[in-house]
């Protein structure tokens with residue numbers, strides 16, 4: 001069995017999507033200052049690093065994360081590569097033949113950055129045609145390897161995907177993961193009423 005850690009590191013220097021609060025580990029108690037133990041509090045935006053989006057992120061009456069079935073982010077999945085596209089379009093997705101009910105993780109050139117650069121707008125994301133196509137295919141969950149699923153479209157891709165009830169994983173890191181079938185464990189924190197939450201994304205290859 002081989003495990004792949006597909007999560008980005010959380011630290012104050014990491015890039016975040018504009019508007020999202022970067023992570024801070026605040027020390028409430030510190031042994032080097034005489035405290036009886038080390039005790040911290042973590043502050044961060046809900047869409048920091050590797051994380052899940054629930055429909056409520058863009059759909060006013062949509063489900064929150066605690067309302068989504070656990071198998072939205074845990075279960076059999078497929079990693080498919082689109083390493084040479086600047087934008088994920090319907091035509092690019094058609095080559096992968098997305099399947100009804102599957103968890104599909106897209107490996108693009110975003111994953112080639114071992115350390116994400118400061119936020120940049122030239123990341124690879126899905127355009128609106130790709131978002132609507134995924135909804136028609138009926139995939140259960142789509143995973144992407146940058147901090148947003150969509151290209152520079154103003155929110156319509158999130159709306160198309162989340163409006164179809166599809167779960168989203170963002171900020172995956174897939175550089176070392178070959179294309180193929182895996183078991184995904186990427187359950188987000190069980191935060192009541194949340195529209196998003198960080199997760200530790202792990203892929204399991206039981207055949208290795």
Ligand SMILES: [Zn+2]
Pocket residue numbers: 047051052053147170196
């Ligand atoms: Zn998000």
